[in-house]
Amino acid sequence: MNPLSVVARTVCNLxxxxxxxxxxxxxxxxxxxxxxxxxxxxVVATFMAFLLVAHGGKKMQSWVKKDxxxxxxxxxxxxxxxxxxxxxxxTFFFNFLAKAGGLFGSVVPMGPNPGxxxxxxxxxxMNLSVGLEVVGGLSMILLYMFSGAHPEESFGREExxxxx
Amino acid sequence: MNWQDHLPxxxxxxxxxxxxxxxxxxxxxxxxxxxxxxxxSSVFTLIAFLLWVRVGATGPxxxxxxxxxxxxALPSGLSIPVRILMEVDAFSAFMVLLSAVAALAGAxxxxxxxxxxxxxxxxxxxxxxxxxxxFGMEITGDFFNFFVFLEIxxxxxxxxxxxxxxRGEALEAAFKYMLVSTLxxxxxxxxxxxxxSRYNVVNMAALGKVIEWGMVxxxxxxxxxxxxxxxxxxxxxxxxxxxxxxxxxxxxxxxxIAVSQASLYGLFRVCFTIYGSFMGSPMIxxxxxVLGVLSMFIGVSMAVIQKEVGRLIAYxxxxxxxxxxxxxxxxxxxxxxxxAMADYGFTALKGGVFHIVNYTMYKGLLFLAAGALYYATGSxxxxxxxxxxxxxxxxxxxxxxxxxxxxGLPPFNGFVSKLLIxxxxxxxxxxxxxxxxxxxVLTLASFVKIFQTAFLGPxxxxxxxxxxxxxxxxxxxxxxxxxxxxxxxxxxxxxNHLVEPAAKALVDQASYIGAVFAAAATGGGL
Numbered sequence: 001m002n003p004l005s006v007v008a009r010t011v012c013n014l015x016x017x018x019x020x021x022x023x024x025x026x027x028x029x030x031x032x033x034x035x036x037x038x039x040x041x042x043v044v045a046t047f048m049a050f051l052l053v054a055h056g057g058k059k060m061q062s063w064v065k066k067d068x069x070x071x072x073x074x075x076x077x078x079x080x081x082x083x084x085x086x087x088x089x090x091t092f093f094f095n096f097l098a099k100a101g102g103l104f105g106s107v108v109p110m111g112p113n114p115g116x117x118x119x120x121x122x123x124x125x126m127n128l129s130v131g132l133e134v135v136g137g138l139s140m141i142l143l144y145m146f147s148g149a150h151p152e153e154s155f156g157r158e159e160x161x162x163x164x
Numbered sequence: 165m166n167w168q169d170h171l172p173x174x175x176x177x178x179x180x181x182x183x184x185x186x187x188x189x190x191x192x193x194x195x196x197x198x199x200x201x202x203x204x205s206s207v208f209t210l211i212a213f214l215l216w217v218r219v220g221a222t223g224p225x226x227x228x229x230x231x232x233x234x235x236x237a238l239p240s241g242l243s244i245p246v247r248i249l250m251e252v253d254a255f256s257a258f259m260v261l262l263s264a265v266a267a268l269a270g271a272x273x274x275x276x277x278x279x280x281x282x283x284x285x286x287x288x289x290x291x292x293x294x295x296x297x298x299f300g301m302e303i304t305g306d307f308f309n310f311f312v313f314l315e316i317x318x319x320x321x322x323x324x325x326x327x328x329x330x331r332g333e334a335l336e337a338a339f340k341y342m343l344v345s346t347l348x349x350x351x352x353x354x355x356x357x358x359x360x361s362r363y364n365v366v367n368m369a370a371l372g373k374v375i376e377w378g379m380v381x382x383x384x385x386x387x388x389x390x391x392x393x394x395x396x397x398x399x400x401x402x403x404x405x406x407x408x409x410x411x412x413x414x415x416x417x418x419x420x421i422a423v424s425q426a427s428l429y430g431l432f433r434v435c436f437t438i439y440g441s442f443m444g445s446p447m448i449x450x451x452x453x454v455l456g457v458l459s460m461f462i463g464v465s466m467a468v469i470q471k472e473v474g475r476l477i478a479y480x481x482x483x484x485x486x487x488x489x490x491x492x493x494x495x496x497x498x499x500x501x502x503x504a505m506a507d508y509g510f511t512a513l514k515g516g517v518f519h520i521v522n523y524t525m526y527k528g529l530l531f532l533a534a535g536a537l538y539y540a541t542g543s544x545x546x547x548x549x550x551x552x553x554x555x556x557x558x559x560x561x562x563x564x565x566x567x568x569x570x571x572g573l574p575p576f577n578g579f580v581s582k583l584l585i586x587x588x589x590x591x592x593x594x595x596x597x598x599x600x601x602x603x604x605v606l607t608l609a610s611f612v613k614i615f616q617t618a619f620l621g622p623x624x625x626x627x628x629x630x631x632x633x634x635x636x637x638x639x640x641x642x643x644x645x646x647x648x649x650x651x652x653x654x655x656x657x658x659x660n661h662l663v664e665p666a667a668k669a670l671v672d673q674a675s676y677i678g679a680v681f682a683a684a685a686t687g688g689g690l
Contacts, residue, residue, distance in 0.1 A: 074188050081184060
């Protein structure tokens with residue numbers, strides 16, 4: 001796929017970052033505001049879609065590899081399940097960070113408040129890991145769909161030995 | 165705190181962890197990936213075994229995910245359970261054990277079988293996700309999570325069925341399977357929504373306690389019945405089964421069988437544990453019996469005429485599921501009546517439960533053997549095969565064990581479970597037993613056909629260079645063959661220790677419900 005015009009590319013270069021920032025905001029505030037890891041991750045993945053459409057496949061190929069996204073996906077999921085396993089002294093998925101001080105361990109103040117970010121324990125941690133996983137997964141889906149539509153510009157390793 | 169209390173959670177955590185790390189293990193090369201595949205499978209099989217032993221010793225186990233304590237089902241004095249609850253009674257533990265064995269065999273088999281293909285790390289990840297979904301369906305204590313796990317196992321298996329995506333047939337099979345599964349899952353979801361809107365609970369035990377017999381409940385029951393019968397391949401909805409089973413890589417099919425048994429488990433959990441007290445009317449049991457008889461007969465008559473090994477065996481799955489439905493239908497018919505239960509109902513249930521484990525073992529082995537034939541010869545067509553007994557002697561022996569077991573030849577386990585089903589269905593109506601026997605004869609006929617065409621006859625020139633299949637494939641098949649031999653040679657032991665507790669747990673609605681509420685009464689972890 002060819003890159004779009006210089007106007008489109010410039011606008012993309014400028015505004016794609018806002019998408020990324022907004023997506024990360026949604027992920028980080030997952031336990032306070034509507035949205036969360038999945039929704040925020042999906043927003044961040046549109047950043048990749050923007051770049052892919054505006055700059056074309058060749059440019060993207062020089063910027064990213066599929067393996068990075070595999071790593072993000074596996075890393076996020078492993079973090080998620082580890083957060084669950086660490087609560088095992090009580091039960092699987094026990095929220096051992098909540099109200100314990102330290103990371104995400106503050107107590108939510110009573111009454112109306114602007115939202116305390118450092119609360120909710122493992123829920124926040126799991127939002128982050130789901131966010132990471134969804135960014136990796138959806139970006140990978142985008143790249144696979146792209147290489148399906150444009151077999152000549154593929155990312156990463158080729159398949160071997162399939163059954164025909 | 166006893167670490168064994170955590171077994172239900174570990175059963176889900178281990179395959180999940182295995183799935184998430186699988187793509188990373190490929191960085192260490194093929195050896196590490198294969199070692200991870202076998203290691204994680206062995207660990208979850210061990211956990212399943214320990215869970216089975218524990219449930220057999222101490223009765224139904226519950227587990228509250230994320231709770232203050234593992235048995236705190238009703239926190240802060242609530243009257244209904246709110247957290248994600250796992251509940252394992254003897255029937256669940258039995259299902260988990262046999263699914264784990266089938267999944268282990270499939271995993272060991274796949275190591276060599278999938279060797280020459282790329283993307284195996286994703287195959288491993290999907291395989292473990294499918295196993296997680298399957299275990300989840302079998303041990304979950306609430307209906308919404310049943311739906312979630314059903315979706316996890318289905319979505320993972322779409323990917324696995326379509327793994328050889330260069331084959332148009334595989335894509336078609338996966339697409340068909342996806343349509344059927346999604347439809348089924350949505351029906352389950354709507355049924356759950358019906359029950360939730362009526363009672364505000366999704367917990368199975370709590371639902372079984374409060375449920376009454378009305379229009380909403382009947383609608384939900386019909387939806388559950390249709391969806392789960394569809395997922396386990398009963399006859400009018402069986403068309404996805406031969407395609408998906410024949411096109412998936414053999415190791416996957418072996419585990420897919422256990423997945424379809426998990427749907428069957430869901431069906432019986434709904435009928436016995438939730439609706440058990442309303443089964444006095446013969447309507448629902450007869451629907452299940454008729455579905456069973458139709459599946460048996462139509463499945464087997466479709467199978468006899470097939471030319472492809474995989475499809476032939478897959479049509480037999482339809483007919484074997486029919487036996488289980490027949491057994492459980494007869495058991496369900498006798499549920500309201502203590503005398504009928506003692507006379508023939510419990511025998512039928514034992515037959516059904518025993519047939520589940522037998523079926524999973526020998527059908528898994530048959531598919532693995534079909535995969536081995538395909539691996540060795542590169543052909544799926546029976547008409548092109550012949551004289552392979554010379555080249556594949558070990559595969560032949562393993563195939564023979566499975567074929568004799570499925571045909572119900574006397575020393576083998578298929579004979580025992582079929583006999584129990586014949587005896588008990590005869591008490592309901594002789595025609596049912598006649599159908600079951602005719603099906604059994606046709607089953608024998610079609611396996612004689614495979615055996616004769618593939619293994620016997622003169623040596624064919626084009627198969628001169630065919631070698632015996634590699635070690636891991638033989639090992640995977642041997643796991644299942646050993647299970648069949650143990651079940652065959654010790655039928656009394658299997659009936660008393662494996663089957664009877666499971667069948668008892670199925671009819672014992674009170675102890676399933678009691679386990680959740682009793683744990684709360686003793687105070688839980690707080």
